[in-house]
Amino acid sequence: MPTFTINGKEVKTEAGKTILQAAVANGVRIPHFCYHPHLSIDGCCRMCLVEVEKIPKLTIACNTPVTEGMVVRTNTEKVLKARKGVMEFQLINHPLDCPICDQAGECKLQQYTFEHGITHSRFREEKRPGRKRFKIGPRVVFDEERCILCRRCVRFCREVSKTGELAVFSRGDKSIINTYPGISLDNKYSLNTVDICPVGALTNADFRFQVRVWFLEETKAVCPGCSNNCSIRICHRRGKVYRLLPRKNMDVNKVWMCDNGRITHKQIETSNRLTVPLVKKGNKLEEVSWNEAFDTIAKGIQKIKNNEIGAIGSPHATNEECYLFNKLIKNVFNIKNDIECIVPSWEADDLLIKKEKAANPQGAREFGVKTNDTSSVKKIIKGNLKALYIIGNDIIDNSNTKQDVLQTLSKLDFLVVQDTHNSDLSSIANVVLPSATFAEKEGTFTNINGFVQKTNRAVPCPAKAKPDLEILSGVAKAMGRPFETIEPDKVMDEISKNVKSFKNICYEKLGETGIKINN
Amino acid sequence: MELYLTKNFKTRGSKTLKVYLKNGGYKASKKALKKMKPEEVTEEIKKSGLRGRGGAGFPTGLKWTFMPKGNEKPKYIGCNCDESEPGTFKDRQIIENEPHQLIEGLIIGSYAMGIKACYIYIRGEYTMQAEILQKAVDEAYKENYLGKNIFDSGFNCDIYVHRGAGAYICGEETGLMESVEGKKGQPRKKPPFPAGYGLWGNPTTINNVETFCHVPHIINNGADWFKKIGTEKSAGNTIFGISGHIKKPGTYELPMGYNLKDLIFKIAGGIRNDNKLKAVIPGGSSTKVLPAGMVDVKMDHDSLMQAGSSLGTGAVIVMDNTSCMVRVGIVLSHFYRHESCGQCTNCREGTSWIHQILLGIENGRGKKEDIDLLLDVAGNMEANTICALSDAAAWPIQGLIKHFRGEFEDHIKSGKCTCPESFEI
Numbered sequence: 001m002p003t004f005t006i007n008g009k010e011v012k013t014e015a016g017k018t019i020l021q022a023a024v025a026n027g028v029r030i031p032h033f034c035y036h037p038h039l040s041i042d043g044c045c046r047m048c049l050v051e052v053e054k055i056p057k058l059t060i061a062c063n064t065p066v067t068e069g070m071v072v073r074t075n076t077e078k079v080l081k082a083r084k085g086v087m088e089f090q091l092i093n094h095p096l097d098c099p100i101c102d103q104a105g106e107c108k109l110q111q112y113t114f115e116h117g118i119t120h121s122r123f124r125e126e127k128r129p130g131r132k133r134f135k136i137g138p139r140v141v142f143d144e145e146r147c148i149l150c151r152r153c154v155r156f157c158r159e160v161s162k163t164g165e166l167a168v169f170s171r172g173d174k175s176i177i178n179t180y181p182g183i184s185l186d187n188k189y190s191l192n193t194v195d196i197c198p199v200g201a202l203t204n205a206d207f208r209f210q211v212r213v214w215f216l217e218e219t220k221a222v223c224p225g226c227s228n229n230c231s232i233r234i235c236h237r238r239g240k241v242y243r244l245l246p247r248k249n250m251d252v253n254k255v256w257m258c259d260n261g262r263i264t265h266k267q268i269e270t271s272n273r274l275t276v277p278l279v280k281k282g283n284k285l286e287e288v289s290w291n292e293a294f295d296t297i298a299k300g301i302q303k304i305k306n307n308e309i310g311a312i313g314s315p316h317a318t319n320e321e322c323y324l325f326n327k328l329i330k331n332v333f334n335i336k337n338d339i340e341c342i343v344p345s346w347e348a349d350d351l352l353i354k355k356e357k358a359a360n361p362q363g364a365r366e367f368g369v370k371t372n373d374t375s376s377v378k379k380i381i382k383g384n385l386k387a388l389y390i391i392g393n394d395i396i397d398n399s400n401t402k403q404d405v406l407q408t409l410s411k412l413d414f415l416v417v418q419d420t421h422n423s424d425l426s427s428i429a430n431v432v433l434p435s436a437t438f439a440e441k442e443g444t445f446t447n448i449n450g451f452v453q454k455t456n457r458a459v460p461c462p463a464k465a466k467p468d469l470e471i472l473s474g475v476a477k478a479m480g481r482p483f484e485t486i487e488p489d490k491v492m493d494e495i496s497k498n499v500k501s502f503k504n505i506c507y508e509k510l511g512e513t514g515i516k517i518n519n
Numbered sequence: 520m521e522l523y524l525t526k527n528f529k530t531r532g533s534k535t536l537k538v539y540l541k542n543g544g545y546k547a548s549k550k551a552l553k554k555m556k557p558e559e560v561t562e563e564i565k566k567s568g569l570r571g572r573g574g575a576g577f578p579t580g581l582k583w584t585f586m587p588k589g590n591e592k593p594k595y596i597g598c599n600c601d602e603s604e605p606g607t608f609k610d611r612q613i614i615e616n617e618p619h620q621l622i623e624g625l626i627i628g629s630y631a632m633g634i635k636a637c638y639i640y641i642r643g644e645y646t647m648q649a650e651i652l653q654k655a656v657d658e659a660y661k662e663n664y665l666g667k668n669i670f671d672s673g674f675n676c677d678i679y680v681h682r683g684a685g686a687y688i689c690g691e692e693t694g695l696m697e698s699v700e701g702k703k704g705q706p707r708k709k710p711p712f713p714a715g716y717g718l719w720g721n722p723t724t725i726n727n728v729e730t731f732c733h734v735p736h737i738i739n740n741g742a743d744w745f746k747k748i749g750t751e752k753s754a755g756n757t758i759f760g761i762s763g764h765i766k767k768p769g770t771y772e773l774p775m776g777y778n779l780k781d782l783i784f785k786i787a788g789g790i791r792n793d794n795k796l797k798a799v800i801p802g803g804s805s806t807k808v809l810p811a812g813m814v815d816v817k818m819d820h821d822s823l824m825q826a827g828s829s830l831g832t833g834a835v836i837v838m839d840n841t842s843c844m845v846r847v848g849i850v851l852s853h854f855y856r857h858e859s860c861g862q863c864t865n866c867r868e869g870t871s872w873i874h875q876i877l878l879g880i881e882n883g884r885g886k887k888e889d890i891d892l893l894l895d896v897a898g899n900m901e902a903n904t905i906c907a908l909s910d911a912a913a914w915p916i917q918g919l920i921k922h923f924r925g926e927f928e929d930h931i932k933s934g935k936c937t938c939p940e941s942f943e944i
């Protein structure tokens with residue numbers, strides 16, 4: 001652990017750290033554009049110049065390793081002058097129209113300009129023109145005039161997504177960011193370039209100009225897109241979700257997330273949400289009160305023999321929901337059959353995306369739920385069943401078997417569907433229970449590697465829809481066997497008492513990035 | 520004044536192996552390989568005081584000692600024949616007239632540092648020269664001066680001629696390495712340094728063509744002989760190139776420290792049309808201009824540094840009184856704007872800004888604050904970038920304003936060129 005001095009303060013730092021990293025670790029800010037902690041070091045922007053004793057020239061903090069006894073100054077006159085010089089160079093060809101730039105409010109260039117008190121330009125020449133609103137990829141829009149050529153996006157595509165679509169073309173003041181001829185910035189992780197672009201050059205085609213970023217509230221959550229459970233921030237305003245951003249979690253997703261994960265919030269607001277409880281009367285589903293829905297279930301279930309009742313859980317449910325569903329089925333309904341669930345899948349890769357396309361199949365398994373892929377749907381709907389309680393609609397996810405499944409299920413005496421969206425499944429149910437999407441509820445997910453993370457409620461449920469825990473509790477109560485608690489943290493306490501692998505889990509210990517279960 | 524680098528240039532067939540051998544060629548390499556230990560060779564070069572002829576004047580022997588001992592990784596030499604600094608054309612003379620001199624220097628250098636292969640990076644525009652060089656390399660392979668087990672010493676040496684595609688920045692040593700690797704010619708940040716992490720991540724030493732050409736002579740005649748030539752801190756001869764408004768432009772081999780005024784008036788015949796001398800760029804386009812009154816100066820690293828300029832590549836550009844210094848600035852700054860690789864903010868933006876300010880002055884849009892603005896911009900470009908191109912672009916502007924500020928002021932005041940016979944832009 002070398003000891004070095006920064007701005008007169010003697011501090012220790014891990015061996016092999018650069019001045020910039022050591023400074024950050026010790027609370028000293030060094031302005032920088034091209035450096036990004038999760039990309040290789042570039043050294044091109046020259047913003048991070050600092051003074052190091054015994055080195056005659058200023059040196060870049062991002063690429064200079066700390067050595068024992070080094071004396072670094074980050075705020076001398078010489079440093080400030082150099083930094084101001086770099087700022088001036090960055091700005092001469094940059095549009096000075098922050099008010100109409102979508103990055104305003106989260107732009108490094110804007111922030112540093114403000115901090116360095118640069119108020120007027122000595123540049124009297126014409127600014128370099130560039131492509132505006134250029135669709136550099138299907139999800140990313142490029143404003144060349146705002147690009148400061150920090151090459152973060154280039155490095156991301158080479159080093160992280162490993163797709164290498166981007167490069168700097170030409171040289172000198174003609175340098176431009178572009179994709180190689182004939183291809184576009186279209187990879188599964190392309191929107192991360194928007195996050196790391198320090199200015200308003202790369203923007204999210206879906207999000208740009210929807211809302212000013214300083215109006216957005218952020219809620220820490222977990223991406224429901226696949227069993228990797230990337231840590232995310234839900235950015236929302238007045239009950240509407242505008243975008244999802246990755247949140248740092250070194251064990252799970254570092255600082256990235258996939259493009260598909262970013263659109264998982266689209267499900268929240270679609271027009272075919274289930275918003276009120278429904279009960280089939282005659283041939284029609286009619287809106288009822290929650291109590292009526294719960295009572296209908298209690299009556300319906302009590303009419304049928306235990307061994308003729310089946311339950312299909314959801315790989316999207318939280319740990320707490322899985323646990324209480326289990327409890328409802330096993331203890332309240334007294335059913336001995338296994339709870340099954342269907343897990344949709346897609347192609348995994350070796351960065352983040354996992355094969356199981358649901359947030360919590362791992363959690364479900366921890367609670368004894370049997371997880372099946374979509375090809376085994378028929379196997380799990382056993383012939384003798386007369387009633388079925390289904391959470392979600394993954395059972396009709398496979399288009400090859402969908403019609404068969406619907407036909408079989410329509411012959412049941414009693415079908416309960418608890419789901420977020422209208423579907424061909426909910427339309428044949430006897431009782432439909434409108435539930436919450438990931439952004440509307442609180443709980444924990446267990447990712448494929450056993451990391452349990454907390455996800456929080458960002459927006460309210462639409463109309464009368466309820467978080468699943470409340471729904472399950474309502475059913476239990478109607479059956480005369482109410483649960484002791486449905487507060488997520490308390491449910492977790494109960495889980496940790498009863499489920500061995502969760503012995504070490506409690507909400508206080510989870511922190512922002514979660515901990516691993518014992519297995 | 521004893522010639523050794525260019526002594527045989529006028530001999531018929533001097534570029535052939537046969538003539539090179541007749542003139543005593545490949546004796547030095549044989550001596551080094553058979554009679555000296557590698558460390559002894561490096562030591563001899565160190566003792567000789569040889570400094571790099573590529574522009575920065577770094578002590579060659581010392582540079583060689585930076586290479587790691589042992590052979591854990593293959594080690595390489597990059598021989599810099601990019602020769603793109605405006606005004607510079609000495610390496611070309613060597614290649615055209617006596618390429619085996621370079622090959623021999625490379626063999627000795629390879630032996631001293633335990634090199635696996637040498638890459639001669641030759642600028643794209645040197646088409647004919649690349650052919651001559653390749654022919655010489657082929658000849659040397661054929662006669663086993665290159666290849667396996669040279670002089671039965673057990674030492675192997677390979678040379679590849681690698682042609683550039685025409686970019687000044689590929690003469691910067693790490694830009695050169697990127698280019699040899701087939702990448703875009705952009706200098707690398709340092710650290711890591713080439714001696715640890717060079718070509719393909721392996722230890723590499725880069726030297727200029729002329730630098731290697733001194734090596735056989737030092738081995739033949741000894742470090743002491745070399746040290747006696749030139750000045751105390753700038754030893755040996757060098758090949759000065761002189762161009763511009765001069766009667767006898769060309770290359771001249773002279774000892775380091777030779778008087779610039781004598782070079783212009785005695786050796787190169789004086790100013791064209793016997794015009795009045797106005798200014799001299801002493802060491803290639805990046806070095807600061809000297810006004811006529813300052814040309815009585817010795818052409819060595821220290822003397823030119825004292826005069827506020829530098830020796831650079833020893834490429835003297837002579838300008839007579841018809842030359843408009845604003846336009847000189849435009850020509851120079853256009854070059855650097857065009858050649859900046861563009862990765863560093865300061866260089867990418869600064870080179871183009873300076874050029875545009877000067878064009879503004881030329882076209883009557885100048886303001887009197889522009890002169891200080893130019894100095895400020897140049898100042899912000901200096902010493903803060905990945906490679907020295909940014910400095911190289913700043914220095915000439917600083918030099919021009921320092922010595923010819925009045926001319927810039929006149930140009931701005933009158934809104935046009937005040938130098939009636941000047942060349943056009």
Ligand SMILES: Cc1cc2nc3c(=O)[nH]c(=O)nc-3n(C[C@H](O)[C@H](O)[C@H](O)COP(=O)(O)O)c2cc1C
Nearest residue numbers: 571572573599601602603690691692726727730907
């Ligand atoms: C922009 C730039 C261009 C350069 N071009 C050349 C060149 O064409 N030839 C050369 O020998 N050195 C050139 N150099 C210097 C090299 O980086 C390097 O210092 C030199 O080749 C080392 O050789 P030496 O030690 O034998 O002088 C250039 C440097 C810079 C910054």
Ligand code: SF4
Nearest residue numbers: 147148150151153197
């Ligand atoms: S587009 Fe953004 S990330 Fe990419 S080089 Fe330009 S400023 Fe940097």
Ligand code: SF4
Nearest residue numbers: 223225226230258261
């Ligand atoms: S990898 Fe999975 S968890 Fe991560 S963002 Fe994509 S879909 Fe969401």
Ligand code: SF4
Nearest residue numbers: 860862863866906908
């Ligand atoms: S100083 Fe100029 S030429 Fe050198 S690396 Fe930086 S941008 Fe490229």
Ligand code: FES
Nearest residue numbers: 032034045046062
């Ligand atoms: S952050 Fe160090 S050079 Fe860009």
